[in-house]
Amino acid sequence: MSYFCASHPPSQRCHTLYGIQAWQKAVSDTFFTLDIHSAPSPDFRGALCTATTGRLSISHLRAGPACYQRTASHLQHCTEESFLITLPLSHTVTFRQLQRHATCHRGHFLLEMSHEPYAFSTTQTSELIVVKVPQEALRPLLRHPERYCAVDFDGRTGIGRLFRQHALNTARLWIPATQRCWRGSFWNFLPTRSNRTTGS
Numbered sequence: 268m269s270y271f272c273a274s275h276p277p278s279q280r281c282h283t284l285y286g287i288q289a290w291q292k293a294v295s296d297t298f299f300t301l302d303i304h305s306a307p308s309p310d311f312r313g314a315l316c317t318a319t320t321g322r323l324s325i326s327h328l329r330a331g332p333a334c335y336q337r338t339a340s341h342l343q344h345c346t347e348e349s350f351l352i353t354l355p356l357s358h359t360v361t362f363r364q365l366q367r368h369a370t371c372h373r374g375h376f377l378l379e380m381s382h383e384p385y386a387f388s389t390t391q392t393s394e395l396i397v398v399k400v401p402q403e404a405l406r407p408l409l410r411h412p413e414r415y416c417a418v419d420f421d422g423r424t425g426i427g428r429l430f431r432q433h434a435l436n437t438a439r440l441w442i443p444a445t446q447r448c449w450r451g452s453f454w455n456f457l458p459t460r461s462n463r464t465t466g467s
Contacts, residue, residue: 279443290333345381362387376431
């Protein structure tokens with residue numbers, strides 16, 4: 268839990284992006300290289316706010332239905348290993364990695380790793396909190412963290428609830444849009460003119 272404590276004020280950036288190509292670039296720049304596919308639509312958009320301190324980042328995303336794929340070709344150019352802790356805030360997501368398949372509902376969370384291929388899918392417009400942790404920071408705290416990838420963890424009870432609530436509170440503190448979006452639409456608190464990007 269102490270890993271969420273920032274020694275310096277986190278830097279922040281927020282974007283609303285239009286089109287799947289623009290969304291793929293923003294997500295890849297924030298986490299690591301991914302291929303993102305969605306049903307053809309000129310109206311696809313995604314909103315992404317990220318706060319970073321040191322090598323830890325926490326992001327608040329909302330986007331239309333899509334499939335996010337980390338492929339073997341991406342790993343050939345991978346120079347940094349990291350883990351993502353993903354907390355769905357709205358709808359169910361599915362995740363496949365290491366021959367495991369997880370269905371993760373609102374109130375639950377799951378662990379993903381950058382250095383193995385995976386597929387992450389949403390079938391509705393979904394809102395997520397995602398924490399990115401370098402592998403060298405996670406491994407001393409959790410032995411063999413890959414054992415826990417693609418496992419659905421219940422964030423409603425016990426230690427899972429404590430972790431999930433701490434992550435959500437950190438997002439509210441670090442990301443201005445997150446502080447307000449619980450009282451309205453996430454889209455409304457993000458810049459839309461200066462950051463508008465068109466993709467196909």
